[in-house]
Amino acid sequence: MELKRCIRCGKFYASEVEVCKECEKKDFADLSKLKGFFADNYVNGVSKIEISAYTGISARNLNRYLGYEEFCGIYIPDGTDEDIVSKGKISL
Numbered sequence: 001m002e003l004k005r006c007i008r009c010g011k012f013y014a015s016e017v018e019v020c021k022e023c024e025k026k027d028f029a030d031l032s033k034l035k036g037f038f039a040d041n042y043v044n045g046v047s048k049i050e051i052s053a054y055t056g057i058s059a060r061n062l063n064r065y066l067g068y069e070e071f072c073g074i075y076i077p078d079g080t081d082e083d084i085v086s087k088g089k090i091s092l
Contacts, residue, residue: 001014001015001016002014004018006018006019006020006023007019007064008020008023008026008027008061009022009023011023027061027065030055030057030061030065031065033055033056033057034051034055034057034062034065034071037051037054037055038071038074041054045077046076047076047077047078048062048063048066048076048077048078049078051076
């Protein structure tokens with residue numbers, strides 16, 4: 001096993017996974033929220049910013065999760081604050 005740096009919190013740890021034990025629990029909770037979002041609330045064209053705002057998952061972690069095989073085939077536009085505000089979806 002090699003010494004790695006957790007991509008979520010920055011701590012050093014020895015493991016084969018990409019996050020430390022503490023963050024592994026947080027990832028599991030975030031992934032549950034994301035799966036629930038897609039099961040219950042997903043509408044075509046919703047942006048990453050909207051998903052992040054609804055689920056509370058950071059944009060950085062959301063991008064990482066969307067790269068997982070279980071989410072392949074789901075297209076989600078990046079979206080920008082300006083796009084969302086102009087469509088009246090979120091007020092800043």
